[in-house]
Amino acid sequence: MTPEQKLQFMTAAMNEGQRALPACRPNPPVGCVAVREGQIIASGFTLPPGQHHAEASVLAQLAGDVSGVSLFVTLEPCSFVGRTPSCAHTIVEQGIEHVYVGLIDPHSRNQGRGIAVLEEAGVKVETGILKAKLNTVLGPYLITNE
Numbered sequence: 001m002t003p004e005q006k007l008q009f010m011t012a013a014m015n016e017g018q019r020a021l022p023a024c025r026p027n028p029p030v031g032c033v034a035v036r037e038g039q040i041i042a043s044g045f046t047l048p049p050g051q052h053h054a055e056a057s058v059l060a061q062l063a064g065d066v067s068g069v070s071l072f073v074t075l076e077p078c079s080f081v082g083r084t085p086s087c088a089h090t091i092v093e094q095g096i097e098h099v100y101v102g103l104i105d106p107h108s109r110n111q112g113r114g115i116a117v118l119e120e121a122g123v124k125v126e127t128g129i130l131k132a133k134l135n136t137v138l139g140p141y142l143i144t145n146e
């Protein structure tokens with residue numbers, strides 16, 4: 001994955017996230033794309049509360065076929081079970097090997113724990129991709145607690 005590709009795919013995930021508004025509120029408008037062999041094969045965004053988060057939406061579309069798939073997600077996957085299952089755990093269970101993350105989630109129940117869940121399971125994680133742009137576009141929607 002070249003630096004240019006990383007920016008390209010995270011930009012696609014960011015644009016996908018914009019489609020979540022306003023129905024996703026109060027959850028943040030996260031976007032996610034799945035990439036295989038340099039092509040986006042699935043994309044998703046935060047659905048209304050109680051429905052799939054962006055990552056879960058994409059994983060559902062992949063239907064278990066994750067060989068060679070990398071995920072690009074604009075926000076750290078959630079590590080805790082809230083209204084929906086934990087995305088970080090779902091990513092691990094599905095066998096995704098590589099996750100590219102935009103922003104670390106400032107939520108008091110996440111704050112790096114989602115990244116830790118992935119890394120402890122052996123998933124390769126790279127954070128901070130498109131960070132400045134995402135801070136502008138996604139940052140205002142992030143919540144620090146409930």
Ligand SMILES: [Zn+2]
Nearest residue numbers: 053078086087
């Ligand atoms: Zn989640």
